[in-house]
Amino acid sequence: MTRYTRSQILMTPSDHILELINLWYARLLALVKLGQYEMAQAELDQLGDLHGPQYRYENYAPDSFAVQGVQSIEQPQGDGIRRGCMVPFEMLVLRARLQGYLGDTYEAIDQLYDLIMRSKKFEAICQVNDDLLGIKQWQDIAGQLHLMVLNYLVELKDYPAATKHARDLSKKYPLDVNFQSGLGRLYLQLGDLVRAEEVFKEVETMVKSHRSEAEQAHFRLQLTMNQALLAVTQGQWLSAKAAFEEVLAQEPENLAATNNLAVCELYAGQLNEAIPRVEKLMFAYPTSAGTSEPLVFNMATLYELRTEGSFRKKQQVMVEVSKWAGDQFNVAMFKI
Template identity: 25%
Template sequence: MMGQLPASDALSILVQKHLPPPSRPVRDLSGSWHATLDTSDVDADQVLEAASTNSWRKIAVLARSTLERAGMELDEVVEWWTVRLYALARLRLYSMLRTELASVPEVLEGQEMPFGLLVLRATEAKFRGDTRSAVEQYTVLIRMCRERGGEVWRSRAIRVGMMLAFALAEARDYNAAIELLDPLVERLLSDEEGEGVQLVIVAARVWIQAGDLARALELIERAEQILPSESAVHAHIKQAKMVIATINGDFADGDGEAEGVVGALNRAVVQFYRAQLDAAIATLDAQLEAQPALVASADAVVFNTATLYELAAGDEAAVVGRKRQLLATIARWAAEPGPSSSAFKL
C-alpha cells in the first residue's frame, strides 16, 4: 500500500542540469535518521525538530517503517498513516498521496475516516488542479460539521470554510471567497478569548488580493486590538501592514523594521519601487547569507532574487552565473521539499 519514495527531487534534478560536478552540493535524500536504517528509537521531539526543518522525507520514511511493524493498535495505525500522508503532501508527491489515500478505507476496517483525513482528501483534489472537486468536498465537510454541532465541530466548520474560501480565491473568484469569509472573520473577531484572531490575519490576504486594501487594513487593526501585547502574532500584523503600505505606494511605512525573511523581502520590494535595484539585491543577498536555511524554504525570496538578477546590469551569461550560484547555495541548505524549480528561472 505504501510506495518507495523517489530517489531524487526537483531541486536535485535542477542541480544536475545546471551545475558542473565539482559545484554540486551533496544532498541527503536517503530519509535516514541514523547511520543504520533502524528508526525504533526516534522520539516525538526528534519528529517535531524534523518537521521544523522541513525534513519531510525523513518523516515519511519513519511513518512507513513504523507502520510495517506488527502488533499496533488501530488508533496508532491511523495516527501514523495520517503522518505519512501529510508528509507526502509536504513533499509534493501528489500521485503517491492519492494512491495511498485510496488505501485508507482498507486500513480502517470499516470504521469512519478521521476528519483530518477527510480534509486531506479534499485538499488532494486541489493539489492536482481539480479545484471544483475540492470545493465540492469542502462544502460537504462544512455541512457535516454543522449537522453534528458542538464547539469542536463549529471550530472545524470555520477552518474548512476558510480553506474553501482560499480555494475560491486561488481560482480568482474573489467575490465568492469574500462572501464566505465575511461572517467567519466577524465570528472570530467577536470571540472574547481571541483564539482565532491569527486566522483573521491570514484571511485578510484575500481582501488584499482582491484589491480591497481598506477592508483588509480594518480587519488587521481590529485583530491587533484584541491580541495581548506579548502575542507573537503582532509580527505577522506588522508584516501585513507593510504589504498594504507598499501596495498603496506609501514606501516610508512600507520600509518598516520587521525582521526575518519576510521583513527582508518587504524591504527589497520597497527598494525596488524606489528604483534602488542594487540595494534590493543586496538586501536579499544579505538575508541569504544570514539565514540560508530559512531562505532555502521560501519560494518567494528565491523567485524575487532571481528576478532582480535579471533586471540588474550585465549580460545574459553573468545573469545565468548569478542564478547558478543562487541554486548552489540554496541546494546546500534546503531540506525537502526545497523551493520549486521554477523559482530559479533557469
C-alpha cells in the first residue's frame, strides 16, 4: 500500500488537491500500521500546516470538490461557497495519535483537545441547520476523542487526572455503556475493586432499564467482559475463565479476552490449554494477534514455563511475527 500510494501521488496532477490529500492520508495510515512512525512524521511535515490556506475550500473554485467521508468543513455560506478545511478529520486524528506513537504523549493530548473543540464547533453548526444526523455524528466523534485522551492519561500514569476525566465523561454521557464501562475498568487499574464493582452493577442496570432487547444483546459481551476482568482482579480464576470463554465463543478474535484467558489458565495450572489457545489465535489472525506485543510476551512466557526447547519455539514465533509487524515492534517481547 505504501508503494502504491506513493506511485499514485507522483502520477496525480498537482491541481487535483483533494485526491492528493486522500492519497497522502492512505499512505500515512499505511506507514503508521507498519510502525514507520518517524517516516510518517517526516512525510506529514512535508505537507505543512494542515489548517493552512492551501487546504481551504474557499481558496479554490466553487463546486470543485465532493465531500468524501467525515470532513472538517463548515457549511456553505449565503454565497454558496464552501468554506473550511478540506483535510479529512480522520487525518487530523491520525496526526494527533502519531505524536503518541512517537512518545510525545502531551503533544498528542493537546492536539486531541484541539480536535474536540473543533468537533464541538461543527456540532454547533449542525444544530443551527437542524442536522440531527450531523449532531449525533460529531457528538460520537467528540466522545471517541475524549476516550483517546483518557487512555493517554492512563498511559502517563496520571491516575488522578484520568479519574477526574473519566468522572466528567460519565456525567456528560450518563447512559453511555462504553464510557461507564471504561470508568469501571479504570477503577480496576487503580485497585479500587469496590468502586469498580459498583460501577459495573450500575452499567448492568443501565442496560436492562434503558435498552431494547436488541441493544441488550449487543452489550451482553461487554457486560460479560466487565465481570471477567473484575473476577481476575479478585483472583477468581475459574469464574474469570468461564466468562472469557463465553466472550470468545461469540468473538473468537478478541485479543483482550484471549490474553486474559491465558493468564487465568496459567494461574489455574492449565498450561496445556493456554499454549494452543494463544498459538491458534496468533496464526489465525497474524496481522492483529500476531503483532500484539502483550500477547507475544505472554506466549513467550508460557513457552518458558511449559515447553521443552522454548528457545526454538520463541525463535519460530519471532519469524512469524516479523512477517507482519512493523520495525517498531519491541523485540524484548520475544524474551530471547
